[in-house]
Amino acid sequence: MTRLDGVPSTEDQNEDADAADRLLRSTGAPVPGQRQVPFPLQFWRSAIGKKWAMAVSGIVLLTYVLAHMIGNLKVFLGKNEINTYAAWLRTLGEPALPRTVLLWGLRTGLTAAFVIHIVAAVQLTRMNRRARPERYQSKRDYASANYASRTMRWTGIIVALFVIFHLADLTWGVANPHFVRGDPYDNLFYSFQRVPVAIFYIIANIALAFHIFHGAWSMFQSLGVNNPRYNRWKRYFATGFAGLIMVGNVSMPLLITTGVVSR
């Protein structure tokens, strides 16, 4: 269209206005996609695929957290109970498998679940940052996002750091001066005599409970499990699971450090 002389255009109002034309995106065929890759990688490339991987690895981690808590609560039954349980873990799978083979298999699977969960979380977070490079300049008023959902990244980081310390404290023994291999009962009591350590255990497990409160609910959505008949049970499940883990795991440092339970 030719411009008639004397007719005001948006250009006359301000020089930047016509830059809007340059925003128009190319029409026609979609931009050529990325190179075709084998099926599992193709799935992983999509954000929904990563969320699916996070949900599946999350289920593995939830199962582990529950089993770990049940096993550790044997500390309240006495030295013999928990040390026998710890020794049993090493003979798990015998006689079909040699000693500790199944345990190492479980450890490998658990590590893989951790790595997948964290890598997916980091990549998705970066994707989300790119999706809103300029933040809102006025205050946001959140209506539905709760404390747990908005702190997932922070609770995740706290739990990840805690896991490293926890391994150094009670598995490798480098963070525990009284560490004796094969005697988890005494190791635990020595560890919790240090008040800062006990506080760290309590904080980390509360963070874990918040993480589970949102994660154990949203994993159903990520997996596409949705039915009005049982949707509300997803919330009950996540709340119950988070509460159970928090009560069980916090009880150990709390009761042992305060001396309610003694050797």
Added chain:
Amino acid sequence: MKITLTVWRQSGPNARGGFETHHVDDVSPDMSFLELFDILNEALIADGKEPIAFDHDCREGICGSCSMMINGRAHGPERGTATCQLHMRKFQDGAHITVEPWRAAAFPIIKDLCVDRTAFDRIIEAGGYISAPTGSAPDGNLILVPKAVSDTAMDAAACIGCGACVAACPNGAAQLFTAAKVQHLNLLPQGQPERWERVVNMVTEMERWFGSCTLHGECEVACPKDISIDFIALMNRDFIKAQFKQRRLTGQHA
């Protein structure tokens, strides 16, 4: 009513923007939020100033043009309404209201409160349709659809594409829009032939522009059509199924 309005002004896509405060007197409680902008703009024009650019069209909540972040909420504090359906009686006399445009990488600001929502068109182009030869109208009830299914498909089809879901999402994700547009077709018999292709193509296109879902549920609250995040789960389910499905057997049951 007297209203103090702090509005985002930006002269063009690449210009630097900033807030500008105006006092509007003689606001009727029966005015819609857009009419507040109309009288403010008339005053600005009378003063020889540049009026505030904002998108609007039908002003009855069905076109999806209006798009304002009002006091930190997409379309303002009311649930299930677009900005044009928000009335001034919902605010206190003397209220201070802050208005900002949608913010997302895929929604660049054109001017003031107007953003370019072309990215949504790209998602629709990727599969938000059915391919069917159209001729004379088919007989009614030729394809039977269960009542529950048609109701759910209609709930999804209520989406007006305003972009409030993206604006409200802390991650700048367009899952609710895409889920609604995928599912209103994928739920119906007419959408079945292209079901798996559609969900993969639309999701792939969506992820080129927008963030990913962390299920805060902000989109559901912001949506002027009250579209449920359950549709996001249904879209995820179809996308995951599409990865594992033997597509040559699509025509078969189960």
